[in-house]
Amino acid sequence: AQSVTQPDIHITVSEGASLELRCNYSYGATPYLFWYVQSPGQGLQLLLKYFSGDTLVQGIKGFEAEFKRSQSSFNLRKPSVHWSDAAEYFCAVGPMEYGNKLVFGAGTILRVKS
Amino acid sequence: EAGVAQSPRYKIIEKRQSVAFWCNPISGHATLYWYQQILGQGPKLLIQFQNNGVVDDSQLPKDRFSAERLKGVDSTLKIQPAKLEDSAVYLCASSRDLEQYFGPGTRLTVT
Numbered sequence: 001a002q003s004v005t006q007p008d009i010h011i012t013v014s015e016g017a018s019l020e021l022r023c024n025y026s027y028g029a030t031p032y033l034f035w036y037v038q039s040p041g042q043g044l045q046l047l048l049k050y051f052s053g054d055t056l057v058q059g060i061k062g063f064e065a066e067f068k069r070s071q072s073s074f075n076l077r078k079p080s081v082h083w084s085d086a087a088e089y090f091c092a093v094g095p096m097e098y099g100n101k102l103v104f105g106a107g108t109i110l111r112v113k114s
Numbered sequence: 115e116a117g118v119a120q121s122p123r124y125k126i127i128e129k130r131q132s133v134a135f136w137c138n139p140i141s142g143h144a145t146l147y148w149y150q151q152i153l154g155q156g157p158k159l160l161i162q163f164q165n166n167g168v169v170d171d172s173q174l175p176k177d178r179f180s181a182e183r184l185k186g187v188d189s190t191l192k193i194q195p196a197k198l199e200d201s202a203v204y205l206c207a208s209s210r211d212l213e214q215y216f217g218p219g220t221r222l223t224v225t
Contacts, residue, residue, distance in 0.1 A: 049213065105156050
């Protein structure tokens with residue numbers, strides 16, 4: 001069965017420091033990959049997505065992610081974190097077996113210290 | 115364009131009571147999803163509609179949960195009777211293609 005693993009439950013970084021959030025997936029074919037952000041009391045906002053082509057994708061708010069097929073990974077990065085980036089981040093896979101079902105990881109809570 | 119609307123935003127009920135959530139998707143989006151997000155977990159798909167037909171309800175606890183999408187637009191998710199473990203945020207999403215847009219969710223607390 002398809003699955004998504006986000007190994008880090010919590011991450012704390014200093015404002016201005018770089019960030020990398022890890023995501024590994026298990027899926028038989030090339031998946032569609034997504035990163036979403038969720039602020040407290042809010043719904044999920046799409047940061048970026050990978051469907052095909054260039055394995056380095058750019059998203060909103062200065063985020064980027066790199067798809068590495070050999071490692072089954074889709075890690076999210078940001079060169080300089082802002083206090084407003086504090087939120088929970090979810091990686092998701094679209095297996096596309098039928099419909100458009102997304103399978104989410106458990107999330108990583110990002111804390112930003114000043 | 116307006117986003118996905120959900121109501122109510124918060125609901126507190128006692129176990130064995132019933133509750134209903136409403137979702138209005140983005141105009142023109144044929145596909146509508148209901149997800150359950152339990153605290154500390156990622157969202158889990160409960161049911162997916164394409165227009166007013168069900169595409170996937172394999173993870174919907176059908177003994178207590180039901181959902182409908184009338185006229186292929188708005189949708190209602192119902193729980194009857196509620197259990198303590200149903201405490202969660204219920205997210206509605208809609209899509210026209212591969213990208214899903216999420217509403218703010220309804221936080222349900224079952225006491």
